[in-house]
Amino acid sequence: MRLLEAENHKILHGDVLEALATVETGSVNLVFADPPYNIGKDFNGLKDFKEEDEYLEWSRAWIAECLRVLSPTGTFYLMTSTQMMPHFDLFCRARAHILSRIVWTYDSSGVQARRYFGSMWEPILHMVADPKAYTFNADEILVEAKTGAKRALIDYRKDPPQPYSTEKVPGNVWDFARVRFKMDEYEDHPSQKPEALLERVIKASSNAGDVVLDPFSGTFTTSAVAARLGRKSIGIEINEEYVKIGLRRVGIPSTYSEDELAKVKARKTKNKSKKDRTGEGITAPEVAQATLF
Structure with a gap:
């Protein structure tokens, strides 16, 4: 090792x-x-x-x-x-x-x-x-609480009244x-x-x-x-x-x-792109250069 x-x-x-x-x-x-x-x-x-x-x-x-x-x-x-x-x-x-x-x-x-x-x-x-x-840092991972519309409801139980939270902990x-x-x-x-x-x-x-x-x-x-x-x-x-x-x-x-x-950019699978299959678009030397960045 x-x-x-x-x-x-x-x-x-x-x-x-x-x-x-x-x-x-x-x-x-x-x-x-x-x-x-x-x-x-x-x-x-x-x-x-x-x-x-x-x-x-x-x-x-x-x-x-x-x-x-x-x-x-x-x-x-x-x-x-x-x-x-x-x-x-x-x-x-x-x-x-x-x-x-x-x-x-x-x-x-x-x-x-x-x-x-x-x-x-x-x-x-x-x-x-x-x-x-x-x-468990709940406040670090909050996401939008999706309800279909922006929540504009007010919680009057709090003093002063506060809008309901628009964020929640992910499920x-x-x-x-x-x-x-x-x-x-x-x-x-x-x-x-x-x-x-x-x-x-x-x-x-x-x-x-x-x-x-x-x-x-x-x-x-x-x-x-x-x-x-x-x-x-x-x-x-x-x-x-x-x-x-x-x-x-x-x-x-x-x-x-x-x-x-x-960094070498190569496909995870053996499937070729459309350009690779047809031989159109770029030449072989250009392919080699394009895979590195």
Whole structure:
């Protein structure tokens, strides 16, 4: 395992269980875990497990480690596929207190199932070590209270009378667009999570100066948002190409050249754009230049 760090931010390059073993017990205020879902995606050459039992055994091991490093007042957000969440839920409810079962819903991206109802959401388990002592900054994550019209009602129970609030704490159904190829935050990764989702998680469940851990950092969105919001971060990642993304996004010095850390814009899928299919628009050299920015 390799440690790369700057002030307040660390990247642990290596196996998740080996890396977690180096983290001090009870030292992390917030964990956000978005592991491989074991549904056949290729993470830059690293494939999923073949057997479900093997995947679940491995998952229980790293979840237990995340709970070990969580502080007594800490919070743990855990994502997985809709198929695997029942297994994770049963395992976690015996070891932590589940506050919310969150639904992250998004548009279909044009992908249509033909023999069943296609999935347009992913589950997030929101749990805490102690249900009587945990961080939840409601005022930091308020959203518009949509009622179909602007509320102009007055609460005459207060002295002096005050308009009713037009904001509220979000419910457990979160509507964030998935990261698209043309978005500025896009990175070359098959399951990148949006910055807006991580911003809500980090604002709600941590404070400035707290330690935020992501055991499967991928594009290091968790670490990047944590840094922007004044938190400390620990990002664990086994894939060197993704570690390079983390070094760039978090601003950690390294021996890699500027070219090696440059942002490369490539599609997550093998599907080609219309211009690529027809050969129209730009020439091959121009394509190569257009993918870097």
